Amino acid sequence: MSTITLQGLEKRYGETTAVEDVSVEIDDGELLCLLGPSGSGKSTTLRMLAGLETPTEGAIRLDGEDVTDQPAYDRNTSTVFQDWALFPHKTVLENVAFGLKMRGISTDERHERAESMLERVQMAGYGDEDPTTLSGGQKQRVALARSLAVNPDVLLLDEPLSNLDKRLREDMQIELREIHDDLEETFVHVTHDQDEAFTLADRIGIMNEGELIQVGDPNEVYENPKNRFIEGFLGDTNFVDATVARTSGEAVYVETELDAELILPSDGDHGLESGDELTLSLRPEILSIDRGEPDAATTATADQRAVTDGSTTNAVAGTVANVIYRGSTVRYSVSIDGTSVFAERTDASSGSLSSGDDVTLEWNGEDVLAFRADGSRISLREP
Numbered sequence: 001m002s003t004i005t006l007q008g009l010e011k012r013y014g015e016t017t018a019v020e021d022v023s024v025e026i027d028d029g030e031l032l033c034l035l036g037p038s039g040s041g042k043s044t045t046l047r048m049l050a051g052l053e054t055p056t057e058g059a060i061r062l063d064g065e066d067v068t069d070q071p072a073y074d075r076n077t078s079t080v081f082q083d084w085a086l087f088p089h090k091t092v093l094e095n096v097a098f099g100l101k102m103r104g105i106s107t108d109e110r111h112e113r114a115e116s117m118l119e120r121v122q123m124a125g126y127g128d129e130d131p132t133t134l135s136g137g138q139k140q141r142v143a144l145a146r147s148l149a150v151n152p153d154v155l156l157l158d159e160p161l162s163n164l165d166k167r168l169r170e171d172m173q174i175e176l177r178e179i180h181d182d183l184e185e186t187f188v189h190v191t192h193d194q195d196e197a198f199t200l201a202d203r204i205g206i207m208n209e210g211e212l213i214q215v216g217d218p219n220e221v222y223e224n225p226k227n228r229f230i231e232g233f234l235g236d237t238n239f240v241d242a243t244v245a246r247t248s249g250e251a252v253y254v255e256t257e258l259d260a261e262l263i264l265p266s267d268g269d270h271g272l273e274s275g276d277e278l279t280l281s282l283r284p285e286i287l288s289i290d291r292g293e294p295d296a297a298t299t300a301t302a303d304q305r306a307v308t309d310g311s312t313t314n315a316v317a318g319t320v321a322n323v324i325y326r327g328s329t330v331r332y333s334v335s336i337d338g339t340s341v342f343a344e345r346t347d348a349s350s351g352s353l354s355s356g357d358d359v360t361l362e363w364n365g366e367d368v369l370a371f372r373a374d375g376s377r378i379s380l381r382e383p
């Protein structure tokens, strides 16, 4: 087990800055997922941790020891890659025992250890098989067993599940989490798949353009995204442009492309002024959608509507433009004065709506997230 400290880590390739000023402390026994889009610097960060790349700047410490310039073979880290990379001319058991052989462990001991690792990844009995005959999921289990057999302080996983089909990937995510909990080792797992990060991670580190933008437990990054990029990346949402009309001690009043003046309850400590440009995020889960016209009380001018206990109802009228069945939920794309907003219901059987139906979208103002023009999150109220 090991604590990892990354301090001001940077990697440049000529003109390209792949990783920029990454600092984070990873706890002993923690499973940290680095999550971000393609090219955001996740693999480069992992490769620096593994000792496969040398940082241009910054430091890496394992359990307090500076390993920044140590080669990979001197670090007790082990890496699982996405392409399995098993030796085709060795048996499954020989593959798993390979790292132990390199470390001079006796034949009996390494075979015993390899057998036990195969058991751990549910591949007991496959030791004599030729790895080329295995399925993708089985190959990845063998690769995992091989990496774990050397008893690393830190296991590094670079998109290890991305070659598997959806069902197997989801099963393997749960198994990987169980293996982690069993071994209590430090895992750093790279993925571009939000669901995978949410299933696996103790904490998620979100990367974009080489920077580590936010690190937090899954609930924290989802509920409190630090900027607009994270809000868009972590899930489907409706972004709506807005302009501040005015502010009061208890609310920010905004004009939007939706045909109503909206109220965002606030405690007044946000520094916004009239004319400021914002982006609002209306997540589908905060929107209720119902047939018919909005209640007059919720579409009255903002002046006439009350903020009660920090809450206010906003409602807009629209027309269903599109219906998509998604199994357990139905997604409705609603046109509001030419702007499209989507909402979801779980009502496939109970009077579903159809294209052309007049509907009302309704939400509580305090559930809306707001971002400044530079993408930073605006905290409208004390948490």
Ligand SMILES: Nc1ncnc2c1ncn2[C@@H]1O[C@H](COP(=O)(O)OP(=O)(O)OP(=O)(O)O)[C@@H](O)[C@H]1O
Binding pocket: 013, 016, 017, 018, 019, 036, 037, 038, 039, 040, 041, 042, 043, 044, 045, 192
């Ligand atoms: N050896 C290299 N030489 C030049 N540029 C590189 C090299 N390795 C990575 N890069 C660049 O660094 C940036 C970050 O790449 P990296 O592979 O770390 O991103 P990533 O988030 O892991 O992406 P992916 O999910 O596609 O693997 C990219 O712009 C990439 O083109």
